[in-house]
Amino acid sequence: MCVQPAFIIGTNNEDGTYNFAPITWVSITNEKDNDYLLVISMFGTKMTKQNVIRTSKLSVNLVSTDMLELMDYFGTHHAKDGKKDGISYNICRGEVVDVPILDTSRWVYECEVAHSVEIGDSTTFFCKIKNVQVDEKLACDDTFDINLTKLEPVIYSGMYHSIGELLGKIGDFTK
Numbered sequence: 001m002c003v004q005p006a007f008i009i010g011t012n013n014e015d016g017t018y019n020f021a022p023i024t025w026v027s028i029t030n031e032k033d034n035d036y037l038l039v040i041s042m043f044g045t046k047m048t049k050q051n052v053i054r055t056s057k058l059s060v061n062l063v064s065t066d067m068l069e070l071m072d073y074f075g076t077h078h079a080k081d082g083k084k085d086g087i088s089y090n091i092c093r094g095e096v097v098d099v100p101i102l103d104t105s106r107w108v109y110e111c112e113v114a115h116s117v118e119i120g121d122s123t124t125f126f127c128k129i130k131n132v133q134v135d136e137k138l139a140c141d142d143t144f145d146i147n148l149t150k151l152e153p154v155i156y157s158g159m160y161h162s163i164g165e166l167l168g169k170i171g172d173f174t175k
C-alpha cells in the first residue's frame, strides 16, 4: 500500500493528437535552490510512457474530486485501442511547453524531462517544472501556504479517496 496523489498526464501522440492517462506514482525532489523536479514513474508500454520518452514533454494535471469520472475513463481506456473520446472535456495548450492541458484541473504543471531511469519494466522520469497554472481562486504567494482542502485532491491507493480537514502547519504541534 502506498498513499498516492492523483494526476492525469497529458502528452502529444506521434500523429499530432493528444492523450491523457492517470498516473499516481508521482513525487518531488530538488536539484538546488528552487529547481524542483517532479518524479514520475510509468510501467509497461502504455502510450503515455512512449509519448514522454519520444517528446520529453508532459502536462501533469492535479485531479480534484469533480474529475473522478474523467480520471476513471482515461485510466480504463488505452490509446492503442483508439482516441479516448467517449467522454467530453475541454483542453488548451501549455503556455510554456507545447502539451495538452485539461481546462478543468485546478493545478497544472507543464514539464520537460531532464533525466530518466529505467528499472525493469518501469521508467522514472525526473521532470523540470517549466510553468505552473493555478486556478485564480487559489492564487498564493507561498507554495507552503496552500490549503489543500480547497484543491479537493483525489488520493489513490487501489481505491479513490478524498482528504479531510486542514490540521495545521510545521511547528504547530511542537511545545
Ligand SMILES: Cc1cc2nc3c(=O)[nH]c(=O)nc-3n(C[C@H](O)[C@H](O)[C@H](O)COP(=O)(O)O)c2cc1C
Pocket (backbone or CB within 6 Å): 006, 019, 020, 021, 022, 023, 024, 025, 026, 041, 042, 043, 044, 046, 047, 048, 049, 071, 072, 074, 075, 076, 077, 078, 079, 080, 156
Ligand atoms: C487511478 C489510476 C492510477 C494509475 N497510476 C499509474 C501509474 O502511476 N503508473 C503507471 O504506469 N500506470 C498507472 N495507471 C495505469 C494507466 O493510467 C492506464 O494503463 C492507462 O490506460 C494508460 O493509458 P494510455 O495507454 O493511453 O497511456 C493508473 C491507472 C489508474 C486508474
